[in-house]
Amino acid sequence: MRAVVRHEYGTADVLVVDEVPVPRPGRGEVLVRVDAAGLDRGAWHLMAGDPPAVRLALGLRRPRDPGVGSELAGVVVAIGPGDRSGLRIGDVVLGAGLATFAEYAIAKTTALCRRPSDLDAVAAAALPVxxxxxxxxxxxxxxxxxxxxxxxxxxxxxxxxxxxxxxxxxxxxxxxxxxxxxxxxxxxxxxxxxxxxxxxxxxxxxxxxxxxxxxxxxxxxxxxxxxxxxxxxxxxxxxxxxxxxxxxxxxxxxxxxxxxxxxxxxxFVSTVTTRALAPVVEAVADGRVRPVVDRVVGLGDVASGVSALEAGSLVGKVVVVPDAPTETA
Ligand SMILES: NC(=O)c1ccc[n+]([C@@H]2O[C@H](COP(=O)([O-])OP(=O)(O)OC[C@H]3O[C@@H](n4cnc5c(N)ncnc54)[C@H](OP(=O)(O)O)[C@@H]3O)[C@@H](O)[C@H]2O)c1
The missing domain is CATH 3.40.50.720 (NAD(P)-binding Rossmann-like Domain)
Incomplete structure (x- = not known):
């Protein structure tokens, strides 16, 4: 599958699109086909290894996991062993995941909720974190x-x-x-x-x-x-x-x-859980809150989205759509 990766810590220019194996879900996890993935500042911190203390968890000299991205909206395509979450293959979900700027990503079942049919994937991906x-x-x-x-x-x-x-x-x-x-x-x-x-x-x-x-x-x-x-x-x-x-x-x-x-x-440090997502999805459904998307980019343009985040020029979120065409050369 195609995924945005970085093999060293840094800003937008360390990002490349690469072919990587489709990950396999472990216990308590599902594999999600990513329809859209939001870019949040926390994902930027993990990408950049900034502040330095995060490198204690991610890899001291370089990131152990090259993937980037923490939010997603998509469809469950595989379920890890011993699952008791009630999620089914084909369920349409949103929530937090690992290395979500990719065609497929792993998510914990406890960090997902079902996506209402009237909430499109791009809007949903701008919500989780x-x-x-x-x-x-x-x-x-x-x-x-x-x-x-x-x-x-x-x-x-x-x-x-x-x-x-x-x-x-x-x-x-x-x-x-x-x-x-x-x-x-x-x-x-x-x-x-x-x-x-x-x-x-x-x-x-x-x-x-x-x-x-x-x-x-x-x-x-x-x-x-x-x-x-x-x-x-x-x-x-x-x-x-x-x-x-x-x-x-x-x-x-x-x-x-x-x-x-x-x-x-x-x-506080926020946690994306099924329970925490519920009032957010409800607020969107009843019109109190609307998802705020500044721009949609393909995998090949994630670096330009990250640059816009770094420049502070965005209103709301960048959302990555894996099959959107790449615009920059
Ligand atoms: N505690 C948690 O659990 C948690 C969870 C998520 C995010 N965060 C943190 O929350 C922060 C914001 O995240 P985000 O995703 O909203 O980032 P973001 O999209 O980059 O937004 C940050 C905003 O800060 C404003 N800003 C920049 N410099 C500023 C300054 N000197 N004084 C006042 N405002 C300034 C910018 O707007 P203007 O240039 O228009 O002022 C920008 O819109 C990050 O530090 C992130 O790591 C914490």
Missing amino acids: SAVTAHQAVVDIARVTDGQRVLVIGAAGGVGAYAVQFAASCGAVVTAVSRRDKHAAVRDLGASAVVDRERVDPRDWGVHDVVIDIGGRRPLAQLGRLVARAGALVLVGGEGGRGPLGGTSRQVGAALRSPFLPFRARM
Whole structure:
């Protein structure tokens, strides 16, 4: 089968399309024919081996598994031994998988849910990691309620585009922080107000009941000034930074300092499970949330999609469709 692989850590230019064997599902796993696969920033971190601490798990000098991609929508074509999940060959699913930028990919049965017939594969593939993360941040952790003032930093990105929608659907008054060229898009997703992060000083971003930092680059002290007393700060992203933990060291610092702060400060690592996918699929079905796809690329154009992610030019997600034609030479 064809798959996007990388044999060393790096940015978009380490990616190539190669012929590789179709993987075999183990216990608790299924093989999925990939109809579409979303690109999320977490997959980029694994591709790049950044922060360095992830290399302890993935391979110190080079990645042991060359595959890339974590989200998928497709059809179950083989089931691992001893399966008790109830999934059947031919089931149409979405969820998280391994090395999903390929014609076939392995997924744990516990990380999949059935895809409703009116949700197409491209839209479904734009949901799993990003929308589940946004739902967990807004609903489970911040517990956003009607009328609250919610600031979403990184509002136009993969997670942010859903965080804005979930917060607005909870009845919050959402202020979206993004580059100015994305303001029309974030208003369209439900933001009542917008802030141009490149031109407006963070001291003028206002005070909010809930601050959800997805951009992941702001110092904790700066974020703290944006949170109302007894409010909540949810740290989703962790970018930049030095040392083995890179930008995630800020989240660890916030967790340690949380008991001494006048607001709740929470970090979390999202998990895509059948149960976590359910409210996301339900929100899409009843129209509270819509999948946000910036562009669709074929396997041969994954590098250009990754470059766009690195450049910060996307609104929502890149979705990879294995049989889409390659456009770049
Ligand atoms: N905790 C978890 O379980 C979890 C799960 C998924 C993702 N994440 C993390 O969440 C972060 C975002 O993921 P994503 O998929 O949404 O990435 P993304 O699609 O690249 O979006 C990131 C957004 O951050 C904004 N941004 C860039 N520089 C910024 C800055 N200096 N200040 C404020 N905003 C800035 C960008 O928008 P503008 O340029 O328009 O501002 C961009 O839209 C990543 O760090 C990712 O690893 C964490």
